[in-house]
Amino acid sequence: SHDVEESWDDEFQQLVQTFPKDKSFTGMTLYFFQGFWCPSIILKDVISCQKHFQAFDSNIIIATLPKCGTTWLKALTFSTLYRNQFARENNPLLTYNPHSLVRFIGYDFYFNDSCPDLENCTLYQPRLFSIHLPYASLPTSIKDSNYKIVYLCRNPMDTLISFWASQERSSKILFLQYEYLKEDINSHLKKLAMFLGVPFTEEEEKQGVVEEIAKICSFENMKDLEVNKKGMQTFGYPQETFSRKTKTFEVPCEAFFRKAKMGDWSNYLTPFMVERLEKLIKEKLENSGLTF
Numbered sequence: 001s002h003d004v005e006e007s008w009d010d011e012f013q014q015l016v017q018t019f020p021k022d023k024s025f026t027g028m029t030l031y032f033f034q035g036f037w038c039p040s041i042i043l044k045d046v047i048s049c050q051k052h053f054q055a056f057d058s059n060i061i062i063a064t065l066p067k068c069g070t071t072w073l074k075a076l077t078f079s080t081l082y083r084n085q086f087a088r089e090n091n092p093l094l095t096y097n098p099h100s101l102v103r104f105i106g107y108d109f110y111f112n113d114s115c116p117d118l119e120n121c122t123l124y125q126p127r128l129f130s131i132h133l134p135y136a137s138l139p140t141s142i143k144d145s146n147y148k149i150v151y152l153c154r155n156p157m158d159t160l161i162s163f164w165a166s167q168e169r170s171s172k173i174l175f176l177q178y179e180y181l182k183e184d185i186n187s188h189l190k191k192l193a194m195f196l197g198v199p200f201t202e203e204e205e206k207q208g209v210v211e212e213i214a215k216i217c218s219f220e221n222m223k224d225l226e227v228n229k230k231g232m233q234t235f236g237y238p239q240e241t242f243s244r245k246t247k248t249f250e251v252p253c254e255a256f257f258r259k260a261k262m263g264d265w266s267n268y269l270t271p272f273m274v275e276r277l278e279k280l281i282k283e284k285l286e287n288s289g290l291t292f
């Protein structure tokens with residue numbers, strides 16, 4: 001396996017030399033891969049994951065680009081999907097950051113030369129994972145299986161300020177937009193539950209379960225939880241069952257909770273920057289049907 005790893009290293013080094021290269025506004029090296037600019041630090045994992053990821057039907061995946069509201073969507077989906085698997089007052093969200101509860105394929109699992117044991121790595125059923133990739137770069141085994149995909153996007157300028165956009169519609173993809181979630185969370189939670197195959201019953205609706213999930217996952221509630229104020233979130237593959245190699249990194253949980261506002265970009269971008277971005281957004285999203 002060590003040899004396989006080394007030869008994949010060499011192959012990767014040769015491969016990236018064929019990709020167009022640039023730098024992001026934060027100074028990160030980017031490679032143009034499958035229609036998107038991909039940070040060099042994750043590209044190898046993206047390709048390994050595309051090669052080796054084996055999707056099992058009836059699992060669910062949250063696909064987002066960073067800073068689109070991933071943390072919120074993880075909280076909402078987890079709380080909705082598994083609501084009958086724990087007592088309400090014991091919702092694990094109260095003690096864990098959503099990134100501990102819904103793991104990232106690509107960051108949290110090691111794919112270098114095979115698919116890790118994803119069947120035995122989550123507590124609840126059906127299994128829920130997340131991924132930070134545009135639709136075009138999703139492993140084909142996800143696209144070809146009955147995986148349900150919940151895809152969330154956000155106004156690119158707010159996404160930029162908070163720190164990409166791609167979409168495709170079909171019955172196995174629920175396409176969500178941050179702005180509309182903010183506007184009316186209850187009706188979107190019902191849509192999400194329906195899509196996940198766990199629609200809210202009339203009884204649950206009468207009892208206010210929808211509102212309760214919206215509230216527990218709200219920015220105001222989550223940002224004030226002890227775990228999210230003081231905790232550190234570990235990404236990577238620390239547990240031996242998930243991988244054979246240790247590679248982890250830590251992010252303070254508070255980094256996932258900034259302002260959660262729409263249009264906060266206007267407080268940071270100059271008119272020149274706005275003009276450039278609007279032009280770019282129009283160019284890229286013109287025929288997408290998306291409006292922000």
Ligand code: A3P
Pocket residue numbers: 064065066067068069070071072158161162163217218219220222256257258259260261264
């Ligand atoms: P801002 O930086 O605009 O405040 P991600 O989870 O993909 O990294 O996205 C982070 C963005 O989602 C941040 O936006 C963060 O404040 C916002 N966010 C985090 N939790 C949220 C919640 N429960 N409800 C709404 N927005 C939330």
